[in-house]
Amino acid sequence: MCLDDPTHSRRDILKLAALLSAAGALPLLSSLQARAAAEPDAPVRIGYLPITDATPLLVAHANGLFEAEGIQAERPVLLRSWAQVIEAFISGQVNVIHLLSPMTVWARYGSKVPAKVVAWNHVGGSGLTVAPEIADVRQLGGKSVAIPFWYSIHNVVLQQLLRDNGLRAVSRAVGAALAADEVNLVVLPPSDMPPALASKRIHGYIVAEPFNALAENLKVGRVQRFTGDVWRNHACCVVFMHEHDLERRPQWSQKVVNAIVKAQLWTREHRAEAAQLLSKAGANRYTPHAPEVLGRVLAPGAEEQQAYLASGAIRHADWQERRIDFQPYPYPSYTEELVRRLKDTLIEGNNAFLASLDPRQVASDLVDDRFVRQALAEVGGLQAFGLAEGFQRSEEISP
Structure with missing residues (x-):
């Protein structure tokens, strides 16, 4: 799209x-x-x-x-x-x-x-990616976050994360005024999410890979949390x-x-x-993705795991979750x-x-x-x- x-x-x-x-x-x-x-x-x-x-x-x-x-x-x-x-x-x-x-x-x-x-x-295989300036889920208050569809594990996990950080999910027209504790959910196809994040149309998205890895490679977003670190396996x-x-x-x-x-x-x-x-x-040529982007998901290096532990994208090291x-x-x-x-x-x-x-x-x-x-x-x-x-x-x- x-x-x-x-x-x-x-x-x-x-x-x-x-x-x-x-x-x-x-x-x-x-x-x-x-x-x-x-x-x-x-x-x-x-x-x-x-x-x-x-x-x-x-x-x-x-x-x-x-x-x-x-x-x-x-x-x-x-x-x-x-x-x-x-x-x-x-x-x-x-x-x-x-x-x-x-x-x-x-x-x-x-x-x-x-x-x-x-x-x-x-x-697993999904994550919440946010704009580089977002350092905490609570900073998504008053902003828009994209989901792939209402009936998705992404929507379920995102709303749990929002509730636990004192935020409320709402569904409003694009550009509508939002309270400081409201997060507007918008449905976007996965391929539209990285460009929307780069253009500041949204401040985050939760989606399947490799679109989280793609945002990292393009340097338009960072992984705030992996869904498999919220709901184990x-x-x-x-x-x-x-x-x-x-x-x-x-x-x-x-x-x-x-x-x-x-x-x-x-x-x-x-x-x-x-x-x-x-x-x-x-x-x-099953997908349009580069090998290095898919490799970041399927075969990430140990240094990436350590970086995610340090950033808080992974909080449950004892779960030993793979990215997918x-x-x-x-x-x-x-x-x-x-x-x-x-x-x-x-x-x-x-x-x-x-x-x-x-x-x-x-x-x-x-x-x-x-x-x-x-x-x-x-x-x-x-x-x-x-x-x-x-x-x-x-x-x-x-x-």
Whole structure:
């Protein structure tokens, strides 16, 4: 998206809101049903944004992991906005996507999209970046901060940080007067955020990588806090698949998840190589990002870790969080806590459906973990990802 055309960004946001309503989704769901009937054995068709959240899907494609499982995969489709991702998925143009975890709640319960979370795509991988002159979250009072979308872990974590620093999130027109303790939240596509920060249109943004690293490289912003240092090992994007594939093609679905889990393992062991693979210098040119920007996220040096500890971007050294990490199991405790927090988060638009959601029921219904459990068993279990065995955990949130 081009910052010089804010109406285009606004139009895209409105389109996404329309798509994720029951009425707006209906025509696309009809298209999905028609496609499924016409092509019951469709190959893997991935839709993605050029952010590090997409890493496992792209690595699985680049390294031939889908073919190694005995299924075909087309070249992943690069999309430019969450609206495009949702539209392509609901209409059946793509059948495997990475999606913001709160957006899956909205999709399934707000617009009745028949799809489920089958795995986590990554953990962490996001941060709050602020203008160089901002030294403390409290200095964001009276200013604007960008989020990628209302239904995002970024919005949830940001509002927690603001509350803990005596600030209130509001949604006002651009240029509207703000009280000293108010922070105006504006929705921007990730690619628009660094230019908006550089031009002082906003004073901060919270978003997926590599747009925090990009601001650092361009020297237009600094990382105030990593989201994974606020909510330990939180999911950001998850793998979302159509329910009809999960039910009618369970073997195919299993192989899709197998490939993604193996891609996550490979990435953990080949971080610098993954940065090159995803970059504009890679053979497939999956993203427009330079290898050094992606390397700063996927394979940061020890000196950077020390700098973040000194600045306060990392406060929980004992958590041993990576800037981005990968593990596929969708812990129910996370989904339950996410639903609880969404109910108390400022979200524009029709969010009335949230009030009736039961966190435990959502964790059971939204997620289908049978495929990822089997995939994990085949690679050595959660221990292969440096985690304790067992599919339960307690959420740690400490702003």
